[in-house]
Amino acid sequence: MKPLLELTGVSKFYGEAGLAVPALRGVDLRVGAGELLSIMGPSGSGKSTLMNIIGCLDRPTTGTYLIEGRDVSTLSGDELAAIRNRKVGFVFQTFNLLNRSTAQENVELPLIYRGLSLGQRRRQAREALEVVGMGHRLTHRPAQLSGGEQQRVAIARAIAGDPSLILADEPTGNLDTRTGEEIMAIFQRVNAELGVTVVQVTHDPHRGRQTRRIVLIRDGRIVEDGPLPDGEFLAAAPEPAPAGGGAQ
């Protein structure tokens, strides 16, 4: 069976040709459909760079990258946009919701660029918000939501378009422990129930053990990669429905 993602000898250099700084050097990585994995490593080791390449926001300088068997390292900007639109959902540390738009409008965003009708967009957005427990906050704007609630909306935006892959760069980095736990529970549930592949970046070993595989990266190279030993996997604390009195 073909893996979902297949990176072979991927390197990334920043800067002018002569003074190029390598952020990734010869990364080989395979991720199967339905995996739940963490990328860990010290600051500046190249985790975000790798995520950008996996998410088709950036192209490798050398090496090949296949998504579902298709080589994306040579695609045009518009073709990459189409892949991001259909296959990838991003979750950011800082949420990156549009402040002027409601929760529902934020979740609709990827569907607009897919050309779906307004009615269909609304319906899919509402369903995605219900999956993350935000069905009762459709018309709230980001400023009216707590950090945890904003991250739920961001996850809803990532899953609304039914992607094969969710990329989360330090999704709990800006949240307190308890809220981070709730967010991880959502990722675990989305991965288990919807079968979506989830790749997260984290600094926290505890969060790492809430996924089933850990890739360790240092100085732009993968130095360790393996499944979590049996029995070490931690289920995140069951998510309570967000308190009715969340930030209003």
Added chain:
Amino acid sequence: MNLFESFRLAFNGLRANKMRSFLTMLGVIIGVGAVIALVSVGTGASQEVTTQVEALGSNLVIVMPASARGRDLRVEDAATIEERVAGVAHAVPTLRESATVIWTGRSIDTDVVGTTEFLPEVQSHPVAQGRFLSGQDVLYRRFVAVLGATARNNLFGLRDPMGQEIYISGYPFTVIGVMAEKGEGGLFTPDPDDRVLIPVTTAQRLLGTNKIGSIYVSVNQGANADLVTNHIQRIFEVRFGDADAVQVFSQQQILAAVGSVTGILTMLLGAIAGISLLVGGIGIMNIMLVSVTERTREIGVRKAVGARSRDILAQFLVESVIISLVGGAIGIALGMLGSAAISRLGNVPSVVSLSWVAIAFGFAAAVGVFFGIYPAMQASRLDPIQALRHD
């Protein structure tokens, strides 16, 4: 993403910053409004002049002393033209002087014009009541007067002027007729209704002179006005030994000259207004650049979730086009109101020409595209990773 979505996004973007969008639009509103208002007044003025010149009478040639080096004309010159120039129907001498006219204690200031019996024919200005001056009146220097419609109203109101005695510069005249109302202006040519007509010979005696002001020549149907003009010119050239002593022009020549002057005036007004529209366009560009910078992160998010460069381009370009089109539409409405107001307050005519409305609107749209394209390109070219990091 289709055009409808681009419009929806653009409207939301503009709505989010209502005051700023409105102020940006104001630049276009003022520009387009100024074009419409000024050009309408200019067009109205030029049409007005044209009608007034046409109202002087068709197939008309006017002879008058040149302003510099001018030599005096005499009654005999009119007779000479009538006898010697082929194609001339009548040559009518006129002598115009402003004067006070009194009737039983009531007095008005008006123009008194000395002329001959052929003026109604030459100026296409018929008599409405009574009769016009006759050849006998002119020959015998009679003290008789025919009133223009306005002069008659001002002096007599609802009373019947026929046979009444009026005083012009202290001399008694008998009113023998009233002219029909011509109704054309008085803004650019002397008002043909506000005058009192008396025999030219009588007028010369009143003024103690033997010269006249100008000669109105009517050309026969089918005769060539240019040939007549040239012939008259030559007669005076020979008489005075100076080609420039007398000015001779046909109605067509006056129309052409007036038309080119008012045309230039209209273009000039339009150009000035066009510059303000250009300034409005620069305002659009300025605001759109600010907006792109402010919304860098939004652009990054949109790109991350799958917006293509042309989707971002369309969103921002449509914003600036909406500003310019809505501004253009409001500007047209205000420009029409403005031109109506100017023409009422300033008592000048104004004509809103559809072609100028179309030009102004098209120009506004072009301004929106031209000044919107650069900021929109900037937005569409942003690198999503950099844009997401922007704060």
